[in-house]
Amino acid sequence: MKNTKIVAPNVFGKIRILLLVLSFLNLQQLLAQVKSLEDYRKMAPFYMPEIKLPTIPAHTFIITEFGALGNGQALNTFAIQQTIDACSKAGGGTVLIPPGLWLTGPINLRDNINLHISTGAIVLFTPDRNSYPIIPASKNSTKNFIVHPPIYGYQLNNISITGNGVLDGSGEVWRPVKKSKVSEIEWKHFLSTGGVLSKDGQIWWPTEAAMDGEKYLKTLKNKSPLTPDDFLPARDFLRPKMVVLVDCNNVLIDGPTFKNSPNFVMNPQRCNNLVIRNVHINNEYWAQNGDGIDISSCKNVIIYKCTVNAGDDGICMKSSGEKTLNTPELANVIIADCIVYHAHGGFVIGSNTDGGMQNIFVDNCSFIGTDMGVRVKSNAGRGGIVKSVYIQNIYMTNILNEAIGFDTYYEDMPAGKEKSTLHEQPKNKVPNFSDFYFNHIYCNGATKAISIKGMPDAFIHALHFENMVIAAKSGFSCENAADLLMKNVHIITSKKPIFETNGCKNIQIVD
Secondary structure, eight states: OTTOOOOOHHHHHHHHHHHHHHHHHHHHHHHHHSOOHHHHHHHOSSOOOOOOOOOOOSOEEEGGGGTOOOEEEEEOHHHHHHHHHHHHHTTOEEEEEOSEEEEEOOEEOOTTEEEEEOTTEEEEEOSOGGGSOEEESSTTOSSOEEEOOSEEEESOEEEEEESSOEEEOOGGGTOOEEGGGSOHHHHHHHHHTOOEEOTTSOEEESOHHHHHHHHHHHTTTTOOSOOHHHHGGGTTTSOOOSEEEESOEEEEEESOEEEOOSSOSEEEESOEEEEEESOEEEOOTTOTTOOSEEEESOEEEEEESOEEEOSSEEEEEEOOSOOOTTSOSEEEEEEESOEEOSSSEEEEEOSOOTTOEEEEEEEEEEEESOSEEEEEEOOTTTOOEEEEEEEEEEEEEEEEEEEEEEESSOOOOOTTOOOOOGGGSOOSSOOEEEEEEEEEEEEEEEEEEEEEEOBTTBOEEEEEEEEEEEEOSEEEEEESEEEEEEEEEEEEOSSSOSEEEESOEEEEEEO
């Protein structure tokens, strides 16, 4: 007892206070590391305009007050739409979907609406394909028609989709499945649900109408004007994208999980001031055309802290249109702090690039198990100017094919389509990829480190690779490209030669 040191109670109090102070300081440090929307905007290596988030009035309308039942059996299409319309008439506000299982048909958003899916809520879009009408792809259209998306907004201002709930697109009743993409057990499951098989037995279709839809659409080629009724026989084939927002301003998507989409999960088109954050996307790896986030011809976009599992491209940039070369349709895009698990590509550009793109910044993203890491693709007929793309701090593991790939001969392969020969491709709208800057790229495990495939009459040019370590089965191959800089780039491979070129000019390799 004589050697026992007794600590006075006030010492314990001081220690407790010290621990609280240290905890507070750690919290302060963590809070200081949390980036705001403005922080992301300022990160860009180009001028990024200030992003305007939607302004939503304080009113709240709950769908249960309009007759919705969250039992998974009652169809709530009318009740949910009535809630949205009533909220819109009141000047806008939050439409609240509380915890429950809410079966519904397609939803039309309105101006100044925040659709909030609460934690515990599952919005299940009905598997009844007859509940999805055919609508014009744009107002006054007599040529282009689509199946009504589960969530749709056209020419809207100030719209949000928020909350930590789940939206399920019932994609299994729409999508074809390739036998080569699934296990034998999964294939037997699809066969047991009905549907039909292609003649070669390699593709399962949910219905015969879906399988024959492409052939039917060819019969409409010379008919004008067209009406929605003309497209009804092809409805099963024209499976909808899950969230489609067209010509909208000030858009926020924050928090929900989107899963099991019939087609692309998220496809904003020609939107301005768009923020997508804290979103989880979960499509099965075999989901045909099951892209995650596809940004089409939008301006002023920030995507951050999103997690993607996709059956096709993970986070993808697309652009189509007839804009002049000096005003690309897709511009000012930031993607940061995202994780992509399975996808055909982690970050993807193309294949439609004919509207042009510029000012794209990708930072601090992880790609794990994707078919490709960074994928840039297009072809003659769909190509355009893509420039000023900055990709940095990318971490990749278990990449099935290339860690980084450029392809100007890309041809997508929808279910049932046979690959054409390259000489059949149109020669207008040729891809023009230039001024790409890669910095701090790290990959452990890929089939190929870097692949670049330009055209003999349309070189890929001005690619900058710096501070990279890629471990892959094979190294670097390049054809029809010029003005490439590789500085402090280490490719770890047992296959020789590490660098292979064909028809290239001015490649600099600097330690």
